[in-house]
Amino acid sequence: IGLTCRVGRAVYGTFEVLKDIITSERNLLLLGKPGVGKTTLLREAARVLSTELGKRVIVIDTSNEIGGDGDVPHPGIGNARRMQVPFGTAQEEVMIEAVENHFPEVIIIDEIGRAEEAKACRTIAERGVRLIATAHGTSIENLLVNPTLQDLIGGITSVTLSDEEAARRGTQKTVLERKSPPTFDTLIEIRERGVFAIYHDVAETVDALLRGFPVFPEIRKSGESTMFEQLKINQEKTSIENQKDSELKIFALGINASYIERALHSIRLKGRIVKNIEQANLIICDKKSLEKKKEILEYASNLQIPIKVIERNSLGGVKDFIKELKNKGKPKTSVDFEEVENIIEEVIEKGVPKEIEGNPDELQEKADLIEKYGLVTELVGLKPHMRLIIYPRRK
Structure with missing residues (x-):
């Protein structure tokens, strides 16, 4: 015989690193294993x-972990109203009652674990009420293969493609696709206490995973600056500065469209395939098409659309081309950005200076880059x- 004693504590300021997301208007799902702080974040979000924002917030407190078990809710949830659930299987009924009778702007739910509760979440979201909820799991991939909860991120259905579409995508005729819009717009994986992986667009992330493309969440850590991620974002924004449009609209001639889509996703360059040449701001073709499709290419030249020829008509060749396109306009440097990032993270985490050797010119480049992060070299x-x-202190 054993006894489990769980003590809930209101830890103020725990969500500062996520404040921009929690105070937005997007539906938010927190995903993580037991004990990583999901309920603590919900309590602070309610407060x-x-x-501070004066929202009408209702907390659906199934196990009384958020607001406590007393007649008066714990002050840790601020002015939020608490609705207790008489027994576990009644949670979805209380959720619907909260929407129908209490006019909330935000509903906070702890531990969605049943298909009925997932269905109630969709009903609430469709009525225009914002949702902040938690679920057990370690990653978004877990939800994709969880038949009970996969509806939270849109669900999965099997689709049979036409021969033409299957050939265009370079896939089998039967593929998995997202069934419906996701209930939650943003998903945060709590990988460990204070470490968050953020998927800002759940629909886009699920589509990428189902098509076998890699996904790149934003990583944030409590108490640390998100300077690494912000610098990467800034670099990506300037990588196609010579384009008239911030998004590449590619018209492919003789190139497998799935190669281009996979290359854009893996190299993280914003772009898409267009079927109408007038909508394109870039044409990619192979050498054969350059000779056989002269009329189309002349028409594109008249429209002043740039035309690029790929040397190797393969996935590797397309990736090399997209990578070169992304790096166009960036200053050439021999410095490995990832290596510099790892050095900075190590110095900040351990709190002790780090000494590195190398070519004097390369060391100077590294020093200039590290100082942009605010450290002293x-x-x-x-x-x-x-x-x-490299010293751990800030400038």
């Missing part, structure tokens, strides 16, 4: 949304035996 020694010291 801030109800007290120092070059010591004489050429050609110089060293770079």
Whole structure:
């Protein structure tokens, strides 16, 4: 015989790193294994949304972990109203009652675990009430294969493609696709206490996963700056600065469209395939099409649409081309960005200086890049035996 004693605590300020997301108007699902702080985040979200922003917030408290078991809710949930659930299987009924009778702007739910509760979430979202909820799981892939909860992110259905469409995509005729719009717009994986992987667009993420494309969540850590991710975002925004439009609209001639789509996803360049040449701002073709499709290419030239020829008509060749396109206009450097990021993370995490050796010119480039993050660096020694010291303190 054992006894489990769970003590809920109101930990203020725990969601500062996620404040921009929690205070937005998007439906939010928190995903994580037991004990990583999901309920603590919900409690703090209820307090801030109800007290600081003045929202009408209702907490569906099934196990009394958010607002406590007393007649008066714990002050940790601020001005939010609490609706207790008499027994576990009645949670979806209380959720619907909250919408129909209490006019909430935000409903907060802890532990969605049954198909009926997932269906109630969709009903609430379709009525225009914002949802913030939690579910057990370690990743978004878990939800995709969970028949009970997959409706939270749109569900999965099997689709039979035409021969033409299957050939265009480079896939089998029967594929898996998202069944409906997801209930939750944004999903946050709580990988461990204070470490969050954020999928800002759940629909786009699910579509990418079902088509076998890699997905890249934004990583945030409590108490640390998100400077790494922000710098990456800024670099991606400037990578196609020579394009008239921020999004590449590619018309493919003789190139498998699925190669281009997979390359765009894996290299994280914003773009899509268009079927109408007038909508394109870039034409990609192979050498054979350059000779056989002269009339189309002349028409594109008259429209002043740039035409690029790919040397190797393969997935690898298309990826190399897209990578070159993304890096166009960036200053050439021998510095490995990922290596520099790892060095900075190590210095910040351990709190001790780190010393590295290398070519003096390369060390100077690394020092310039590290100082953009706000850390202090120092070059010591004489050429050609110089060293770079990175200090954990900020400028």
